[in-house]
Amino acid sequence: MSERNAEVTVTIAPHLAAYAERLVAAGTAPTISAVINDALEAQRRRDLEARRLWKEAAEHADPDAVARMRSHADAQIADLPASHRYR
Amino acid sequence: MSGEGGAVPAPLILDVSVLIAVARGDARVMELIQGYDADGQPLIIPALAITGALHDISGRDAEAMLRGLERLDNTMTAPLRDAEQAAHLAAVISRTGLSPWDAHVAAVADASVCAILTLDARKWREHSGDLDDRLYFIEISDPEETDRH
Numbered sequence: 001m002s003e004r005n006a007e008v009t010v011t012i013a014p015h016l017a018a019y020a021e022r023l024v025a026a027g028t029a030p031t032i033s034a035v036i037n038d039a040l041e042a043q044r045r046r047d048l049e050a051r052r053l054w055k056e057a058a059e060h061a062d063p064d065a066v067a068r069m070r071s072h073a074d075a076q077i078a079d080l081p082a083s084h085r086y087r
Numbered sequence: 088m089s090g091e092g093g094a095v096p097a098p099l100i101l102d103v104s105v106l107i108a109v110a111r112g113d114a115r116v117m118e119l120i121q122g123y124d125a126d127g128q129p130l131i132i133p134a135l136a137i138t139g140a141l142h143d144i145s146g147r148d149a150e151a152m153l154r155g156l157e158r159l160d161n162t163m164t165a166p167l168r169d170a171e172q173a174a175h176l177a178a179v180i181s182r183t184g185l186s187p188w189d190a191h192v193a194a195v196a197d198a199s200v201c202a203i204l205t206l207d208a209r210k211w212r213e214h215s216g217d218l219d220d221r222l223y224f225i226e227i228s229d230p231e232e233t234d235r236h
Binding site: 046047049050051053054057058059060061062063065066068069070072073076077080081083084085086087 | 094095096097099112113114115117118119121122148151152154155156158200201202204223225226227228229230231232
């Protein structure tokens with residue numbers, strides 16, 4: 001990945017654009033690009049945290065119990081009318 | 088995961104009970120969901136069911152768990168898109184007496200002709216005949232635990 005910042009053109013909702021401009025005007029952020037970078041970075045961190053929590057949970061699951069639950073659910077799916085099973 | 092003759096499996100609609108289990112970090116339910124996702128089974132999350140789950144259990148981890156669910160490869164959130172859908176939801180609430188979150192699950196399942204994946208079979212057994220077309224549901228349970236009780 002290049003160290004240089006990528007230039008992209010984005011379209012932002014008017015209220016979010018106004019919010020970003022207010023942050024810059026108040027000196028909270030140096031530029032609108034910085035506001036967008038911070039927002040994306042925050043979302044990236046939230047997604048990583050969610051992935052970590054899911055991975056941890058999966059490690060604690062009893063595989064035999066999950067297999068039994070899956071078989072039980074699959075058997076019910078197999079009994080559904082075709083209209084509810086396939087597209 | 089493909090069905091007869093390579094047909095795509097119909098989505099399953101996740102109900103509030105499943106989302107609450109995910110929000111609480113129920114490892115078995117999460118692993119079951121991840122298994123279906125890995126097999127290409129489409130899973131639909133009605134937006135109001137997320138509201139219902141977070142109404143029951145709130146907090147940063149709960150939101151993160153549900154965000155993680157949304158980020159799986161084969162999950163898709165079903166919004167309440169427009170006035171027509173909002174009016175249809177109102178009609179489903181009136182006919183079933185369900186909460187708005189459960190009624191959104193029922194409305195999505197009814198409109199998309201899909202079964203509901205649930206930990207609360209009793210609820211859906213009670214309401215399966217409330218709409219013009221029958222609501223089908225798939226109960227998540229461990230048969231060994233059920234036998235013990």
